[in-house]
Amino acid sequence: MASAVAGTQLISLSEALFLSKPSRNRHRFILKSKSTSPNLSSLFNSRDRLILSTPNLSHLQAVLDSSTPLSKEEADTKQDDASTLRGICRGHVSDHMLDRAEEVGYVVPTDVQRQALPVLFSRRDCILHAQTGSGKTLAYLLLIYSVINAQRSAVQALIVVPTRELGMQVTKVARMLATKAMDVTVMALLDGGMLKRHKSWLKAEPPKIVVATIASLCQMLQKQTIKLEALQVLVIDEVDFMFNSSKQVSSLRKLLTSYSSCKNRQTIFASASIPQHRRFMHDCIQQKWTKGNVVHVHVNPIEPMPSRLLHRFLICSKNQRHQMLLSLLHSDAPKSAIIFVGEQSEKSKKAGNAPPTTLLIDFLKSSYDGCSDLLLLEEDMNFNSRAASLSELKQGGGYVLVATDIAARGVDLPQTTHIYNFDLPKSAVDYLHRSGRTGRKPFSDEKCYVTNIIISEERFVLQRYENELMFNCEELVLEL
Numbered sequence: 001m002a003s004a005v006a007g008t009q010l011i012s013l014s015e016a017l018f019l020s021k022p023s024r025n026r027h028r029f030i031l032k033s034k035s036t037s038p039n040l041s042s043l044f045n046s047r048d049r050l051i052l053s054t055p056n057l058s059h060l061q062a063v064l065d066s067s068t069p070l071s072k073e074e075a076d077t078k079q080d081d082a083s084t085l086r087g088i089c090r091g092h093v094s095d096h097m098l099d100r101a102e103e104v105g106y107v108v109p110t111d112v113q114r115q116a117l118p119v120l121f122s123r124r125d126c127i128l129h130a131q132t133g134s135g136k137t138l139a140y141l142l143l144i145y146s147v148i149n150a151q152r153s154a155v156q157a158l159i160v161v162p163t164r165e166l167g168m169q170v171t172k173v174a175r176m177l178a179t180k181a182m183d184v185t186v187m188a189l190l191d192g193g194m195l196k197r198h199k200s201w202l203k204a205e206p207p208k209i210v211v212a213t214i215a216s217l218c219q220m221l222q223k224q225t226i227k228l229e230a231l232q233v234l235v236i237d238e239v240d241f242m243f244n245s246s247k248q249v250s251s252l253r254k255l256l257t258s259y260s261s262c263k264n265r266q267t268i269f270a271s272a273s274i275p276q277h278r279r280f281m282h283d284c285i286q287q288k289w290t291k292g293n294v295v296h297v298h299v300n301p302i303e304p305m306p307s308r309l310l311h312r313f314l315i316c317s318k319n320q321r322h323q324m325l326l327s328l329l330h331s332d333a334p335k336s337a338i339i340f341v342g343e344q345s346e347k348s349k350k351a352g353n354a355p356p357t358t359l360l361i362d363f364l365k366s367s368y369d370g371c372s373d374l375l376l377l378e379e380d381m382n383f384n385s386r387a388a389s390l391s392e393l394k395q396g397g398g399y400v401l402v403a404t405d406i407a408a409r410g411v412d413l414p415q416t417t418h419i420y421n422f423d424l425p426k427s428a429v430d431y432l433h434r435s436g437r438t439g440r441k442p443f444s445d446e447k448c449y450v451t452n453i454i455i456s457e458e459r460f461v462l463q464r465y466e467n468e469l470m471f472n473c474e475e476l477v478l479e480l
């Protein structure tokens, strides 16, 4: 493809074509060049990049070869730049970081980034409310990098997450964006035996960004190992989950009002689900979790569920479920899948039964040979095995992950094409987040599947979720 454009190097053209949604039958090409046709050279920005909107490659070639000036539409590509991440972030985020973001593949903003970044850069408090997999993480990270002062040795941004898994992932993206030139350190404070080492780190040289679970953070705050005097940005990710969790809510309230004040920081709340969001906004202001002029950025409110997901259900009796799942796996042959299993009840634990996750993994190990990577993720595993499970998955290849709801929030495994609810989730919100573990490539049209294995009595529960989340579930019939 690159040879089609003499004298001009196309940076990741295939990716750019893939990333840019064709609009009005035009594709966006990203060019990098020092010596190109004279009628284009004036349009290259300071970093020798040009984003050009043309119908196809041959037209692009014609424009590059032509000695005639560009049409108005082509010349307008400089303004079109406002629809790129670089354009939106110009003047707020350093060129180094934007180069890095482009290298990683973040070129065209997603809807939530397009809508939220101007609000975030205006330094107003914000509730980021957008579908699963819509790119909220990058939106708040770009804000953070626009605000922190690399010369100042103090914690300036704090991201609070509900699980270690989400924390590891956010830390990874934050570190990936930071270039060496920026000298920004990101600390993951995610409990599980590393806190001693972190204490010395915090004393020696405080990191500029901290990603933390609330329990570890509060431990450090109580001991005054971590100080928030220089805090500029506070992000609470999966905010509805945090406020709903009896274990986390009181610490969260303390963090929002006692350990730091909303007057001195910019506060961002993010989630794909904020039930009763008007009430929540009201509480934010009343309780002084945010300033009074907090903005609710609500992207695509009439469609809480990404439209790319196809939902199916399959009815069987309780004791047929393992076999039914096996038949499904054989007929779908998923590249990568997550199977959600309900948590073991206290009664079953007391009775000394094996957890349903273990039973299912054992069953699949002995009967399913469609996938070499069969992994488990659940609360009761220790920190290291949980971390190992996720990093193994991320190294590519196909996988089948058997997980409890611990993997339902925030976990980003973009290769996942199929979700199976071996047990139906307890609420519509849980259904939304489990489903959102697939369909996580923002500009892809690839269909992804969410399949529910239910007993007939559960059909009305699923119907309730369909009504609440406005999606349709189709019945699938499979012979055993």
Ligand SMILES: Nc1ncnc2c1ncn2[C@@H]1O[C@H](COP(=O)(O)OP(=O)(O)OP(=O)(O)O)[C@@H](O)[C@H]1O
Binding pocket: 019, 085, 105, 106, 107, 108, 109, 110, 113, 130, 131, 132, 133, 134, 135, 136, 137, 138, 271, 272, 409, 410, 411, 412, 414, 436, 440, 441, 442
């Ligand atoms: N501008 C972009 N261009 C291409 N890919 C992007 C862009 N922004 C985000 N992504 C990718 O989209 C995926 C989902 O992003 P992210 O994890 O931020 O979603 P989210 O909105 O936080 O979802 P959830 O609510 O499920 O946590 C990630 O793999 C991320 O790398």
